[in-house]
Amino acid sequence: MPTHRGWVAVGAGLALWVSARLLGSRDLHMLAVGIVVVPLIATMFVRWSKARLDVRRHLSSARVFPGTRVVVSVTVANRGRSTLPFLLLEDALPPLLGRHARMVVSGIPTRNSETVSYSVVCRQRGRFSLGPLTIYVTDPFGLARANVRVVEGSEVVVYPEVEDIQAGGLATQGSGAGDAAVRHLYRSAAEFYTMREYVHGDDLRRIHWPSVARTRKLMIRQDESTRRAAATVFIDSRSTVLGMAGSPGFEKAISAAASLGRALIRSGFSVSLATANSAPRPVSEALLLETLAGIGAVRMKSVAEVLSGLRGSAVSDTTLAVIGAPPLAGEVPALSRLGSAFGRKLAVFVYPVALSGMSPQGAAEMEGRASAARASLQRTGWQVHLLSPDGTLEDVWRSTSSKKLRAGALSF
Structure with missing residues (x-):
């Protein structure tokens, strides 16, 4: 037409x-x-133009991190007996990836092919579908065109932003609590029976002085069992606390969960992931990032039932990491009860909006709520971090680690 x-x-x-x-x-x-x-x-x-086409779409990468440029190549092969006329290719794109891509292919001889490409920059976490790709036959002047082929879409998964942090000191064993029960896990039994650096609270009788002399660091004999440590990462994904998916607070919380989860997995932990509307399930690093890429906010008023389920399935030496917004005063006791069933307990509270973007009264209320929750949870053995949507978990984590090292040095 x-x-x-x-x-x-x-x-x-x-x-x-x-x-x-x-x-x-x-x-x-x-x-x-x-x-x-x-x-x-x-x-x-x-x-009347009879075009027999073989069309393929190829992505430079289907699993990427934010900021990555993905090159999409479309190969058109002429399977007919005559040279192809002008072809107009239109690949539909979601709004977050830009406008629909339009390309022109002309004069492909029989039994030949031509490849055209375009690129998109993936700026936000999520699952995106490229396509469908519609191909039109058009005349050289662009006065008429006819649809000759539709190619199904391809999926691009954009992982959350992941920061590089160290998960050392987040495992416990036995009935002990605090840093005295910390152990560092290695990836194989051959590496396990060795030395590790001293952590505040370790038994001083386990210091290995020859290693201290060689490394000039306090080293502890590592001769505990080789059972793999476990960790549960819980994301409070309620829209009423963190906002909707795409909001600064929600995206920062997802990023914090991805950073913690990856750090735990790379440190040898067996990690399970739970959200406000899903029970814990084991995840690998790839599955963790893939799952977090597609998580959205849920409309729920309370997570008491989910927290009760986590507590009922907990093992005493499992590490717990909770990521959410600063809890209300009435939600802190539920978190404390949940933590009593786990070993090490970590909470990352993300402000839904940067304090600088709130009114003075709102900022004071939010900061007071966060400080009260942190003080209450720290009294029951939790490690608590407060994170702004425009801040980085890496800086907060490094700051806390530095404070622990200074505290350990002062104890001698």
Whole structure:
């Protein structure tokens, strides 16, 4: 059928024909008829063009981190017996990735192919579908086109932003609590029976002095069992506390969960992931990032039932990491009860909005709520971090680690 340009040409031809009749000009009349006929000829041309195509879409990478540029290549092969006419390719894109991509391929000889490409920059976490890819046969003047092929879409998964942090000191064993029960896990039994650095609270009788002399660091004999440590990462994904998916607070919380989860997995932990509306399930590093890429906010008023389920399935030496917004005063006791069933307990509270973006009264209320929750949980053995949407977990984590090292040095 005629394109927008074709209909404009038809309208211009008709207007010219009317003018020719009024002026009585034979030449102008012939020109008007020609302008009207050309789009009709173009329409018949594209309708009768028999194009046999083999089309493939290839992505440079289907799993990426934010900020990555993905190159999409489309290969069109001519399987017919004649040279292909002009082809217009239009690949639909979601709004977060930009406008629809449009490409032109022309004059592909029989049994040959041509590759065209475009690129998109993935700026936000999520699952995005590229396509469908629609192919039109068009005339050289773009006056008419016909749909000849539709290719299904391809999925691009954009992982959350992940920061590099160290998970040392987040495992416990036995019934002890605090830093005295910390152990560092290694990836194989051959590495396990070795030394590790001293952590505040370790038994001083386990210091290995020859290693201290060699490394000039306090080293502890590592001869505990080789059972793999476990950790549970819980995300309070309620929209009422962190906002909707895409908001600064929600995205920062997802990023914090990805950073913690990856650090735990790379340190040898067996990690399970739970959210406000899903029970814990074991995840690998790839599955963790893939799951977090698609998590959205849920509409729930309370997570008491979920926390009760976590507590009921907990093991005493499992590490717990909770990521959410600063809890209300009535939610702190539930978190304390949940923590009593685990070993090491960690909480990362993300402000839904940066304090600088709130009114003075709102900022004071939010900061007071966060400080009260942190003080209450720390009294029951929790390690608590407060994180702004425009801050980085790496800086907060490093600051806390530095304080622990200074405290350990002062204890000697």
